[in-house]
Amino acid sequence: MENEEYETIDLLEVLNAVRQHLLAVILTTLILACAGFGVSKFLMTPKYQASALMIVNTRQDTTSNVTSDQINSATKLVSTYSIIIKSDTVLQQVINNLGLSLTYPELAGRVTVSAVDDTQVMKVTVLSDNPEWARQVCEQITVVSPDVILESVEAGSVKVISSASINPDPVSPNTMRNTAMGGVAGLVISLGIIFLTVLLDNKINTEEDVTKYLDLTVVGVIPEYEGGKKK
Template sequence: MNNEENEVIDLVEILYAIRQHLLEVILATVVAAIIGFAASKFLMTPQYSSSAMMIVNTRQDVTSNVTSDQINSATKLVATYSIIIKSDTVLQQVIDNLGLGMTYSELNSRVSVQAVDDTQVMKITVNSTSPEWAQTVCDEILAVSPDIIKEAVEAGSVKVISKASLNLNPISPNIKKNTALGAMVGLVLALGIIVLQVLLDNKINTEEDVTKYLDMTVLGVIPQYDQGGKKE
């Protein structure tokens, strides 16, 4: 019972300490949010992306009716086609055609290919610090990859259904998210410091502390007065 009572009192003390330092908690939260905003706005380099979509076919002749089995087979081929698009056969030719001053590995790290909702449509995305550069490279991949895919997979083909887009809105950094994250970190740190101070404080500050920590009854309290006669 004594332990449970002490835990309740400790919680009350923590809440009281937070209330006493509420202004500092708010200030720390605001300052951390400003730091998160400033770092995202002025220190981080914006990243842009350009995307295009291609549809996968299991054969080069698509004039006749397409069966469900062919669609399922095409869906499975997306993974194979993705590997071909990200191979050095395609990307190195893109580098040579555009005269890019980078290696295959550097370009490969900026290109991603994935299926759209497990369909036979695949999405090609290029990331860069320049939206125009990303669009140009994505367009060149669309121009180079179909012939290479047809040569590698003789029974299949791909068709462009959506050309590379020019996206002027950066995909990162997320200023709102980083600002909110900074505010959360500032709040947690401020509350953590207050809680730590309460837990480490072993001083006798009030008559309640005498009863709590010394298990003694308070018989009287002597007030302290300053020189002006005001009670402290």
């Protein structure tokens, strides 16, 4: 019970310290939030995405009716096709066709291939600080990859169902998120400093501290004067 009482009093001390330094907490939060906004807005290069949709088929002849088994098989082939699309066989040909100055690993790092909602549709995405460059690369991937896939997986094929298009809004940096993260960091840092200050403070500052820490009764207080004024 005695320890619980001390913990409650310590918490009150922390709250009182926060109240006393509330202006500093607010200023620190605002400063780091503004720093996050400024870095995102003026120092980080915006990145854009271009994407295209391709549908996976398990057979080259699509004139006949497609069964559910074929759809399930095509869905499972998406992961296989994505590996082929990101292989050097496809991307190196894209580099050669467009005359890019990038190496294969550099281009592969900018290309993402993923299934759309676990369907037989896959999405090819290219990331770049130049939106038109991203669109051209994405479009070239959709031109080159079907023949490579057809040659590698003779029982299957892919077709473009949505040509390469650019997202007009940059996908990074996320200015709102970075601003919020900066504000949260400022709040956590300022509160952490206050908490540590209170936690490490073992000085006797008030009459209440004498009673609390020394278990003594205060019988008198000698005020300190400086220049005729009480400190």
